[in-house]
Amino acid sequence: MTVTSVHDPSHREALWELEDAFERGDLVSVFGRCTVSYEGRAASDLGAGDRLLVLKPDGAALVHTDEGRQPVNWQPPGSEHRAAVREGRLRVRSTRTSPDETLTVRFSDVHQLSAMAVTGGRDLTLHGSEEDLRTRILERPELVEPGFEPRETERPSSAGPMDIFGVDADGTPVVIELKRRRVGPDAVGQLARYVRALREELGVEGEGKGGEGEETEAAATAVRGVLVAPSITDRAAERLAERGFGHVALDPTPET
Amino acid sequence: MTVTSVHDPSHREALWELEDAFERGDLVSVFGRCTVSYEGRAASDLGAGDRLLVLKPDGAALVHTDEGRQPVNWQPPGSEHRAAVREGRLRVRSTRTSPDETLTVRFSDVHQLSAMAVTGGRDLTLHGSEEDLRTRILERPELVEPGFEPRETERPSSAGPMDIFGVDADGTPVVIELKRRRVGPDAVGQLARYVRALREELGVEGEGKGGEGEETEAAATAVRGVLVAPSITDRAAERLAERGFGHVALDPTPET
DNA sequence: TATTGGATGTCGCAC
DNA sequence: GTGCGACGTCCAATA
Numbered sequence: 001m002t003v004t005s006v007h008d009p010s011h012r013e014a015l016w017e018l019e020d021a022f023e024r025g026d027l028v029s030v031f032g033r034c035t036v037s038y039e040g041r042a043a044s045d046l047g048a049g050d051r052l053l054v055l056k057p058d059g060a061a062l063v064h065t066d067e068g069r070q071p072v073n074w075q076p077p078g079s080e081h082r083a084a085v086r087e088g089r090l091r092v093r094s095t096r097t098s099p100d101e102t103l104t105v106r107f108s109d110v111h112q113l114s115a116m117a118v119t120g121g122r123d124l125t126l127h128g129s130e131e132d133l134r135t136r137i138l139e140r141p142e143l144v145e146p147g148f149e150p151r152e153t154e155r156p157s158s159a160g161p162m163d164i165f166g167v168d169a170d171g172t173p174v175v176i177e178l179k180r181r182r183v184g185p186d187a188v189g190q191l192a193r194y195v196r197a198l199r200e201e202l203g204v205e206g207e208g209k210g211g212e213g214e215e216t217e218a219a220a221t222a223v224r225g226v227l228v229a230p231s232i233t234d235r236a237a238e239r240l241a242e243r244g245f246g247h248v249a250l251d252p253t254p255e256t
Numbered sequence: 257m258t259v260t261s262v263h264d265p266s267h268r269e270a271l272w273e274l275e276d277a278f279e280r281g282d283l284v285s286v287f288g289r290c291t292v293s294y295e296g297r298a299a300s301d302l303g304a305g306d307r308l309l310v311l312k313p314d315g316a317a318l319v320h321t322d323e324g325r326q327p328v329n330w331q332p333p334g335s336e337h338r339a340a341v342r343e344g345r346l347r348v349r350s351t352r353t354s355p356d357e358t359l360t361v362r363f364s365d366v367h368q369l370s371a372m373a374v375t376g377g378r379d380l381t382l383h384g385s386e387e388d389l390r391t392r393i394l395e396r397p398e399l400v401e402p403g404f405e406p407r408e409t410e411r412p413s414s415a416g417p418m419d420i421f422g423v424d425a426d427g428t429p430v431v432i433e434l435k436r437r438r439v440g441p442d443a444v445g446q447l448a449r450y451v452r453a454l455r456e457e458l459g460v461e462g463e464g465k466g467g468e469g470e471e472t473e474a475a476a477t478a479v480r481g482v483l484v485a486p487s488i489t490d491r492a493a494e495r496l497a498e499r500g501f502g503h504v505a506l507d508p509t510p511e512t
Numbered sequence: 513t514a515t516t517g518g519a520t521g522t523c524g525c526a527c
Numbered sequence: 528g529t530g531c532g533a534c535g536t537c538c539a540a541t542a
Binding site: 003005007008025027029031035041042043044045046047048049050051052054056057058060062064065066067068069072073074076077111112114116117118119120121122123124125126127128129159180181185186189190193252253 | 258259261263264281283285287291297298299300301302303304305306307308310312313314316318320321322323324325328329330332333367368370372373374375376377378379380381382383384385415436437441442445446449491508509
Binding site: 324382384385417 | 513516517518519520521522523
């Protein structure tokens with residue numbers, strides 16, 4: 001199998017293995033005691049400690065400690081890995097441009113270095129996303145409310161594309177903002193922007209107020225806003241009420 | 257050294273090593289061919305392929321392919337790892353509750369398994385954060401505008417705590433929203449909420465409009481909103497202008 | 513425990 | 528490349 005592995009290598013040995021692994025396009029993991037410094041969008045320094053360094057052939061670099069889902073330091077894909085021995089330490093440096101960023105890992109000790117050629121299987125299928133919620137509504141519009149008719153998804157507006165645009169039983173335009181999970185006040189602001197943009201575009205008064213005579217069916221041409229999400233926070237509910245928007249409780253997938 | 261490592265172990269061997277590593281609280285990395293399934297906040301399935309599984313003693317689990325900064329599947333800290341041999345495969349399962357989530361990795365082949373006891377060095381020092389930007393302004397308020405006086409940070413309001421509250425040269429209240437990097441329209445919405453909350457709280461008219469006689473210094477008690485960020489998008493600028501808010505271009509750290 | 517907003521967020525897509 | 532919004536976002540601070 002295409003795995004190479006060295007235990008307690010000298011820095012020189014580790015360097016050879018790393019360079020070979022970079023050449024082959026391997027996925028690399030390095031256990032060892034190291035310091036880490038980063039400079040780019042921000043800047044950081046991390047003192048000596050035992051960590052796991054993961055180097056990917058696409059340029060990504062991850063420094064993991066024993067805690068957390070997030071790497072304590074990292075470099076995004078598209079970076080370039082280089083290794084060298086400097087001042088008695090193994091130095092692994094990953095750099096990229098635009099923005100200029102550099103991650104430097106200096107190992108005083110390398111405990112274990114492994115490299116594997118990785119093939120196959122990038123076909124992740126995910127269920128329960130916002131897209132699933134959209135699909136569910138398009139298939140069963142009555143879940144929003146009786147008589148609701150979706151007209152367009154990702155409908156453009158001056159405030160950006162709205163998730164679903166449609167009309168209610170009265171023919172009033174409805175803007176729907178979808179969220180796959182419980183939402184806070186930010187989602188209401190987002191919905192408000194779309195509704196406002198559409199009101200300006202259609203030249204109608206908000207919240208059912210009539211025009212000045214020209215528009216005889218003002219109520220029918222007002223724009224409604226509806227937030228579809230499994231649930232909302234209290235603050236979000238307040239802001240929804242202020243704006244006169246509605247909320248429909250709906251999960252991305254039918255409850256089991 | 258406190259690193260154990262096995263190359264091409266049998267499932268049985270791998271299982272022993274894993275259980276020992278869990279017992280010791282080691283940081284574990286496993287190279288191998290596997291399938292991955294997840295069920296929890298969403299659900300996903302990933303077909304067979306070569307991947308790197310990282311298991312942390314705090315319960316975090318990460319499945320990495322050869323691409324991307326993000327793991328293709330994961331489990332957050334606080335989960336519990338268990339391993340077993342089932343149907344001729346090594347099954348590693350990580351579960352947590354609230355929300356209920358399960359990650360299952362089934363290895364048909366384990367190429368390399370390493371485990372290391374991790375100690376020391378969680379003292380990351382980071383520069384260039386929003387907090388640095390706040391500090392910079394508090395030390396040199398004139399960077400916002402001549403005569404600006406910060407009065408309070410994280411000042412509470414009905415819309416949540418505002419980054420900096422202060423007064424300008426005229427004594428007019430100023431709400432400052434800080435962003436460490438270029439911002440879009442969402443930041444303007446956030447600023448607007450704070451300004452509105454403060455206007456309600458102080459009972460003043462917005463945008464310098466006077467009261468009806470009771471308040472003789474209406475202009476002085478209006479509330480201004482200022483967005484401090486390195487730069488803003490066009491759309492954000494539009495929304496700032498609509499609201500009558502200002503923008504000050506400022507980096508979290510002085511330019512080199 | 514739930515809520516809120518920051519993050520070197522990352523990532524994908526449209527322009 | 529920038530802009531914009533989703534994400535199983537993660538994460539810490541806070542109520």
